Amino acid sequence: MKKTRYTCGLDAAIDVVGGKWKVLILWALYEPGTLRFGQLRREVPGVSERILAVQLRDLEKAGLVRREMYHQVPPKVEYSLTELGKSLVAALVPLGEWGDAHMTTIEAIPRD
């Protein structure tokens, strides 16, 4: 287990969120509350099964997502946000609104 030092809270937060998938997964779980793997995959367009599984494991380790397994046949696995995960999504709302408001500008940014 490696400890990381951060410059500031934003640095730390960005490290936890780490790329677009984690953010989209957290976002997708916010409203419905609980989703099964397949449902979650449909809510995050373009994500592969492998990437979703890896990102979910990371989010679980980070204490942001709860994974609950029901021992039935076939086994049912459900994902939901922890309190920490909910507070993170709430903190991401203004950033999402900024992206919505400036979508056209952002899409027009020249990329290499």
Added chain:
Amino acid sequence: MKKTRYTCGLDAAIDVVGGKWKVLILWALYEPGTLRFGQLRREVPGVSERILAVQLRDLEKAGLVRREMYHQVPPKVEYSLTELGKSLVAALVPLGEWGDAHMTTIEAIPRD
């Protein structure tokens, strides 16, 4: 010039911010208003000259940072946030506060 399609505003915003350096650079420019390259480098701990130069060029292309060159000897170059850049930093404040509030938890996350 390639156009990108986004799932939602948050997806778009995260794509613009892209990793920890851009966020830290925007953050560093917020309070002082205007900084020269060397000053900015000191405000973003751990950033190399090359990385800072590349990230600044990206931020300028995205319309978030303004670069002003004064033709004097030696030439003076100053960086500041545009209105768009300022609005992005404002939207990042809650995320930074979340990171501050949960710093200990974040530092203790097991990493591979």
